[in-house]
Amino acid sequence: MRLPEELRREAKDYVLARVTDAREVDLGLYRIDWDCTFFALLMNGDGTIYHRFGTRDWRSPLRWVSMPTLVALLRATKTDHADYEAEKAAGRAKPPAWTPRRMADLPAFVRHEKKRTLGCVHCHNVREFLRLDGLENDRWDDDRDIWTWPTPDRIGLELDPVDQALVAEVAEGSPAHAAGVRPGDRLGRAGATAVRTVADLQWALHEAPWDATELPLTVHRGDETVTATVKLPEGWKRGDALSLSWRPIKWPLRPAPGFGGPQLRADDLARLGLPAGSFAFRVNYFVETGPDAHLGKNARKAGIEEGDVVVAVGGKSDFASVDHFHAWFRLHRKAGSVVTLRVLRDGKERQLALPVID
Amino acid sequence: MRRRREVILGALLASVLLGVAVAATADDGAGKAGERGDGGSELRWESDPDVARARAAREGKPVLVVFRCEL
Known part of the structure; x- marks a missing residue:
């Protein structure tokens, strides 16, 4: 206590x-x-x-x-x-x-x-x-305004997780690299924002307009203080x-799959004969109440059942997490199209066609 | 499911950083010394950041405002 x-x-x-x-x-x-x-x-x-x-x-x-x-x-x-x-x-x-x-x-x-x-x-x-x-x-425009508080990797910087003003890495060919920022530099300011944390740098990036073309960084390098002007490419705020x-x-972005469930752990993957480290999740809910109930009904109508193990969606199986699947579906599927799901049910693989709806 | 996970993560962060001491001060009531939660160190947590700012202006201190989800 x-x-x-x-x-x-x-x-x-x-x-x-x-x-x-x-x-x-x-x-x-x-x-x-x-x-x-x-x-x-x-x-x-x-x-x-x-x-x-x-x-x-x-x-x-x-x-x-x-x-x-x-x-x-x-x-x-x-x-x-x-x-x-x-x-x-x-x-x-x-x-x-x-x-x-x-x-x-x-x-x-x-x-x-x-x-x-x-x-x-x-x-x-x-x-x-x-x-x-x-x-x-x-x-508000969902295409732009969901991209808030951009992380430093958007300009090619990796900061130290503990000493957060310290530049740990600079990605080759990135805007920060082109501006001359080096590993070991210590950030002092980003635009008008004094930087002591990664969130400070994110704030400066967040506050920069969508169409900003550059961001001045003040960095301390040994006894020197230098200004590096980071050129921001078009669409730099947009992440993945x-x-x-x-x-x-x-969650409120559309289209949405209307179902989900927990990611399979290593022992579950092994039991199903799936490669270690691969991605799969077991369907354990459908959105069936409230204003989005049509999404769950749509998924059921497509033949998805509780207990199905989803191993690929639209040919993609390298999701890092179920949250990644949900974000990807919302960003990259279009209403009116059809997405193919590979699922395992009773030990057999099936392909299901899910109409994508808003 | 996802809400539950967010809450668990929030609780984890809180316990790592500000811990049960904060909850203890809340038990004591906002604005009262957190003797139980902080070994009698009299750290006092306001629940209204505007009140904290007004106090800070009077006392000449900076303000730390923590936002976190409760269990």
Whole structure:
């Protein structure tokens, strides 16, 4: 029941807040990656955000979240706070301006609450209702706006998971490589954003317009500070099914298969005579209630049965996870087409044709 | 199924980082010293980040706002 001592030592110099229900949160100020189940902002009382912490990617929810990183960030941000306060006192820094916005300001949310209240509003609920609100007001395009908080690999950077401003790798031929960024460089700024974490860099990428053509990076290399201008290729924000796979925002996208189930473990694969490391999942649910019930009915009508083991979809069998399958289906299948499923049932392989519907 | 997994991951992160101490402070009530959860270190967690910002402005401290899913 004790907060780790090293964390407690740094946290005592902060005013602490924890949000477990986003219902009353000012969405205009606290701008986080709402797909995450954990996120932290380090900020000034006047609304200035110093740093962000708590991103994740498709590999693991914990890859970018560790105690040493948070402790170091809390320690370093105290310096940033003192510097900012000094700048503000000298009239060289100003608090930010923002337009307050809460869930109650989203008509789609208000309508939903009248029918059936969510109770606790989770972070991913915020994202879902921001999407609905945007769709209703022509401010959201699924083709573009699902690609939020781009990871550094989009520009060819791999950062150190613990010392997150440190460049671990630069992909050959990538925009960052072309800009002259090198492994061992330490990121200082990305555009106007001070970078101490991977989430800080993601924020800078997130805030860059869809059609931005370059992003200046300030990097520290030994005793030198250099500026590297990263040229952003067309469509640079758009990721792939794998990068979307962990994000809850994929669920409302259409078309959708209307069924799913757990990925088979190694012993299940062996029992079925499937190669070790291959992908397969066992169908254990159909979407059969609510506004998407037609998707589940469509899947059943195509002959899919509970217990079927799906080993390939549309000729593709190299999914990293069932979430990857769901993201891929939504991104790459078109309503009106037919997708072929290879399934195992009672030890025999069958091919099923699933009409793809919205 | 997917919701359950998200919740489990959220709980895992919370236990790794901020742990049951945060839950203990919640048990004590927002704004009250978390003596039970933090060995009497008097770390205090606000549930409203706007209240935390106002306090921070008064006390001259920075703010840490943690967003996480509850079990």
